[in-house]
Amino acid sequence: MGRERLAITFLGTGTSHGIPMIGCDCDVCRSDDPRDRRNRASVAVRVPDGRVILIDVPPEFRLAALATALERVDAVLLTHAHADHIMGSDDLRRYNNLRGGPIDCYANAATVGVMRRVFGYAEGPYTNPDRPSLRLRAIDGPCDIAGVTVRPVELLHGRLPILGYRIGRFAYCTDVSAIPDASRPLLEDLDLLVLDALRYRPHPTHFNLAEALAAIETLAPRRALLTHIAHEISHAGTSAQLPDNVALAWDGQHVEAEL
Ligand SMILES: [Zn+2]
Ligand SMILES: [Zn+2]
Ligand SMILES: [Zn+2]
Secondary structure, three states, X not given: OOOOEEEEEEEEXXXXXXXXXXXXXXXXXXOOOHHHOEOEOEEEEEOOOOOEEEEOOOOOHHHHHHHOOOOOOOEEEOOOOOHHHHXXXXXXXXXHHHHOOOEEEEEOHHHHXXXXXXXXXXXXXXXXXXXXXXXXXXXXXXXXXXXXXXXXXXXXXXXXXXXXXXXXXXXXXXXXOEOOHHHHHHHOOOOEEEEEOOOOOOEOOEOOHHHHHHHHHHHOOOEEEEEOEOOOOOHHHHHOOOOOOEEEOOOOOEEEEEO
């Protein structure tokens, strides 16, 4: 039986400042290469029946949704509640309008708590087309979402426990500085791993490039794409130094992965 495939679109691949960073005149922030312009990190995952699972809702979500012609969102997965991952959530209301109902939004319990505080007006039934309508759900194990099995993967972002997500043989692990041993089996036998690689220098709450490459070597996915990238990394310059099965993701990129 042939494997079904997921279609993944990168809505953003940048770190919390985005690239260009405000007020910076470094070579990457002034680069003419469109792949050096990075919105805050997010992906849309289209499952075989056409439904779309969005992972994180960054500040540029509306702009990225327009740029990639994202016409539906059927469910949302949040990795954690830092501003660069949730602050586009008000614009989910347009997808409530398009589907005529609420959207299930999955996260760990801590992130659900922050979402209730920041977007409390969004929780509840779909009654007002000018408000998002999110059904916040804490996830702590495999869950059927939009017709596929989604597995949360516990990761550490500094000392903060956050979630990566695995769907079939695809996994998305942003904002990670350590992969707990208990989570490693969930990241084995991947067709595609998307992994945080902030910059060259070490950082207390993110993998740098060397740490990301070391993790990729141990987990041995067929392919890996790097995301949550800061302005120290130029697309062309760094791409030339990467192993054959690793690349930097870029905004608007479409890739497929085995389900
Ligand atoms: Zn982040
Ligand atoms: Zn810069
Ligand atoms: Zn973060």
